[in-house]
Amino acid sequence: xxxxxxxxxxARRTNGEALWPDTHGCSCVPQxxxxxxxxxxxxxxxxxxxxxxxxxxxxxxxxILLSMRPASVYLLATxxxxxxxxxxxxxxxxxxxxxxSNPVRIMLxxxxxxxxxxxxxxxxxxxxxxxxxxxxxxxxxNFYITVVEAFGTNRADMAIMNTFSYLLAHKKYGASAVMRxxxxxxxLSYRGEFIxxxxxxxxxxxxxxxxxIAYVDPSxxxxxxxxxxxxxxxxxxxxxxxxxxxxxxxxxxxYTRDVDAGAVFYSRPDTITGEQLDARTKIKTEHPDVFxxxxxLALTDEIPNDPVVVRKGLDRSIVSRISDALLSFQRTEExxxxxxxxxxxxxxxxxxxxxxxxxxxxxxxxxxxxEKQLRKGKK
Numbered sequence: 001x002x003x004x005x006x007x008x009x010x011a012r013r014t015n016g017e018a019l020w021p022d023t024h025g026c027s028c029v030p031q032x033x034x035x036x037x038x039x040x041x042x043x044x045x046x047x048x049x050x051x052x053x054x055x056x057x058x059x060x061x062x063x064i065l066l067s068m069r070p071a072s073v074y075l076l077a078t079x080x081x082x083x084x085x086x087x088x089x090x091x092x093x094x095x096x097x098x099x100x101s102n103p104v105r106i107m108l109x110x111x112x113x114x115x116x117x118x119x120x121x122x123x124x125x126x127x128x129x130x131x132x133x134x135x136x137x138x139x140x141x142n143f144y145i146t147v148v149e150a151f152g153t154n155r156a157d158m159a160i161m162n163t164f165s166y167l168l169a170h171k172k173y174g175a176s177a178v179m180r181x182x183x184x185x186x187x188l189s190y191r192g193e194f195i196x197x198x199x200x201x202x203x204x205x206x207x208x209x210x211x212x213i214a215y216v217d218p219s220x221x222x223x224x225x226x227x228x229x230x231x232x233x234x235x236x237x238x239x240x241x242x243x244x245x246x247x248x249x250x251x252x253x254x255y256t257r258d259v260d261a262g263a264v265f266y267s268r269p270d271t272i273t274g275e276q277l278d279a280r281t282k283i284k285t286e287h288p289d290v291f292x293x294x295x296x297l298a299l300t301d302e303i304p305n306d307p308v309v310v311r312k313g314l315d316r317s318i319v320s321r322i323s324d325a326l327l328s329f330q331r332t333e334e335x336x337x338x339x340x341x342x343x344x345x346x347x348x349x350x351x352x353x354x355x356x357x358x359x360x361x362x363x364x365x366x367x368x369x370x371e372k373q374l375r376k377g378k379k
Contacts, residue, residue: 157314307355
């Protein structure tokens with residue numbers, strides 16, 4: 001049997017007044033192809049805009065006309081969106097990268113003080129533009145996974161990101177490390193440390209056999225991956241291991257003797273003042289005696305600092321020009337100040353992906369799902 005096309009039918013006004021009497025038992029729209037329940041739903045919503053869109057209805061004056069099947073509306077809308085997403089990169093590519101209408105996009109490390117980072121990030125952007133002639137924009141996303149995905153959707157050309165995020169960006173989207181940050185005194189790497197309570201009687205790693213240990217989280221290089229590997233290589237098996245989800249939480253657990261030992265980041269003391277700068281500083285305000293009560297037991301191997309990363313396929317001449325500008329920026333007074341705000345660093349040094357091979361191997365050996373951990377941090 002040949003199906004009749006849906007007729008264009010009159011309905012009720014949105015105030016509920018019928019334009020003509022109901023003749024088929026439905027309390028909403030005569031001859032409507034929707035089910036009776038569908039009609040009642042339309043009536044209950046008084047045929048407002050949401051229902052007009054959802055059910056393929058359109059308004060003409062005081063009447064409602066049924067124009068097409070709902071599925072057709074969604075299909076056309078989906079096709080329109082997909083077409084735009086496909087064409088948009090091509091339209092964008094008409095202008096050369098680095099032009100005013102197509103600037104180089106740099107993402108900076110996520111932080112709770114995003115406004116301060118954006119402010120000094122714009123100082124960096126203006127300097128790069130002045131040095132290279134390339135238009136540059138900066139952005140500070142809320143999450144590390146956002147930076148990673150930006151490489152996959154061509155929303156970022158370059159980024160300063162943490163090591164863990166870089167491993168995923170490289171594996172998933174072919175992003176490459178071209179520089180890494182230099183911290184205080186030009187340090188290009190950092191370490192993790194094991195800490196214990198001063199009254200614990202523990203003086204060597206061997207004494208951690210059968211003890212309880214708190215780590216930061218599965219994605220922390222200094223607070224889990226490297227310290228855990230130290231124990232594995234020595235055949236040391238603790239009685240219990242847990243994640244405290246924060247360097248300060250680990251230090252607090254050791255301070256209160258909830259655990260026998262903890263793993264956190266290490267930073268060497270200030271060479272001039274001798275001030276301690278490792279993870280214990282995070283609870284110094286509430287526990288001023290933390291440096292007397294909690295001491296360092298052992299340090300991990302060196303961990304490469306965070307990289308400056310470029311997307312796959314980025315023109316090498318642009319990479320070279322911006323890298324040169326970054327090296328120049330770090331020698332200026334405004335550059336030194338801005339870089340401390342942007343990433344708590346003093347500058348940059350050229351590097352390559354190979355510098356992160358050891359971290360990559362360790363992460364793989366412990367079966368850490370990098371993407372899962374980064375998405376978990378977004379929740």
